[in-house]
Amino acid sequence: MIQKPEERKVPRLLVTAAGSGTGKTTITLGLMxxxxxxxxxxxxxxxxxxxIDPMYHTRLTGRASVNLDPVFHKGRMGMMFDQYSKGADIGILEGVMGFYDGIGSTTEGSTYEVAKETKTPAVLILSVKGIANTIIPMIQGILNYQENTIKAVILNQCSKGFYQQIAPKIEEECGICVAGYVPVNDTLTLTSRHLGLTMAGEMKQWETYLYALADQIEETVEVDQLLSLAKKAKDLNTKEEHISKEYPVRIGVALDEAFCFYYEDNFRMLEALGVELRFFSPMRDEKLPEDIQGIYLGGGYPELFAKELEENQSIRMEIRQWCQDGKPILAECGGYMYLGQSIKNQQGQTFAMCQAFGHRTEMKERLNLHFGYVTILAEEPAGLLTSPIKGHEFHYSAEYGDDFTCIVKKNEKRSWKSGYVTKNQYCAYPHLSFRGNESFIKNFLEQVKEELV
Structure with missing residues (x-):
């Protein structure tokens, strides 16, 4: 029976590893x-x-990459895969950290959970730098730890000679196919900064890099074998969620080099709810977009562009007045830093920001220990936070202030005061998934809708 186009099963493959820094992103991009x-x-x-990784995917494929998060999207990741794969010939999922690495010492929130829920065949990337025969019990341990979807292995930082020796042994002793190797090549290594890889838009000679990377993958990786695995992915049999366009409002969204950390699914969900997104640059635009009823300030690197942000005084003062007038605004991480009194960068320079709220932020040398999944509550439950919501923190800055109105909890033993929440304003470090906090975002949009009156 010939399938209708909307019923066509899209092949899919997940690229995972034993840990971070072992070549997942590089090999994912090469395969793409x-x-x-x-x-x-x-x-x-x-x-x-x-x-950051989704920015690389997006720039390469020309299609916005989408996050599948077991903490925010549990039970809905298959539906999201199907929804966003429309019009595609294949879906490539890139894992996070090690395959089984989740919250704390558990598998909750791990790549393993994504693979399991989406029934996606996985290829395991393992670096053999400084390792020889020990790679065999490592593979055996990963394969035997839990029932999983890992179907193949690729050896990274591996010479041709060693590959020819070890690959047959891995297949015989581990019972899994070895789908190739990638040799050491410093010219194919992606560069990093304090929040991870440098952003895709900053990379020079992008196409030259990609073609060189693809040539390497074609030469030493069994791409046809991986395609065959992808085609064997089981049907997900999901139903697309119906979302009503209940909120015919306009929201200004900060989008430039300083503010670029957004979940694509957040944008798509806002649009599905009827929101018109109007993008603007806090670095370059002199004023906010006209006829908006709300503002959305995402995360990014305001500390790297603090001078430009400070110099654009007109829009800073307009946003400050917007907040002081009690109008709807949602600000996460870098956006939250921008709304404060000032940002002190890693060179010790201090730059004035919007001064809409009383806090100030300073960049530090190390990752803030508040990183990870968190729960956010209002000190006095009211306004937008009538009930707890889920978020995620990851930043190298510290905040200083004495008038915070949110309580952020990492677990039962760790909590701290941070950020601000009112009837129609959320300004804090944690990033939010709107699909994972539907009641919250609809509550926010109700407040935005009131601005139409």
Missing amino acids: QCLKNRGLTVQGYKCGPDY
Whole structure:
């Protein structure tokens, strides 16, 4: 029976590893480019709450990459895969950290959970730098720890000679196919900064890099074998969620080099709810978009562009007045830093920000220990936070202030005061998934809708 286009099953493959820094993103990009070179339309996905890797996927594929997060989207990831894979020939999912790494010492929120729920065949990337035969019990341990969807292994930082020796042993002793290797090549390594990889838009000679990477993957990785695995992915049999366009409002969204950390699904969900998004640049635009009823300030790197943000005084003062007038605004992480009194960068320079709220922020050398999934509550439950919501923190800055109105909890033993919440304003470090906090975002949009009156 010929399937209708909307019923077509899209092949999918998940790229995972034993830990961070072992080549997941590099090999994911190489594989995506190989598939693109073959004329396939590729849809990228990222496991967990990452912003930078999806930017690389998006720039390469020309389709916005989507986060699948077991903490925010449990029970809905299959539906989200199907929804965003429309029009694509294959979906490539990039894992986060190690395959079984979740919250604390559990698998909750891990790549393993994404693979399990979406029934996606996985290929395991393992670096053999400084390792020889020990790679065999490592693979055996990963395969035997839990029932899983891992179907193949790729050896990274591996010489051709060692590959020819070890691959047959892995297949014989571990019972899994070895789908190739990638040799050491410093020219193919992605560069990093304090929040992770440098952003995709900053990378020079992007196309030259991608073609060189794809050539390497085609030469030493069994791409046809991986395609065959992807085609064997089981049907998800999901139903698309129906969302009514209840909120015909306009929201100004900050989007430039300083503010670029957004979940694509948040944008799509706002639009599905009837919201018109009007993008603006706090670095360059002199004023906010006209006829908006709300503002959305995402995360990013305001500390790297603090001078430009300070110099654009007109829009800073307009946003300050917006907040002081009690109008709806949602600000996360970098957006929250921007609304404060000032930002002190890692060079010790201090720059004035919007001064809409009483806090100030300073960049630090190390990752803030508040990082990870959190629960956010109002000190006195009211306004937007009538009940707890879920978020995720990851930043190198520290906040200073004495008038915070939110309580952030990492677990039963760790909590701290941070950020601000009112009837129609949320300004705090934690990033939010709107699909994972539907009541909250609809509550916010109700407040935005009141501005139409």
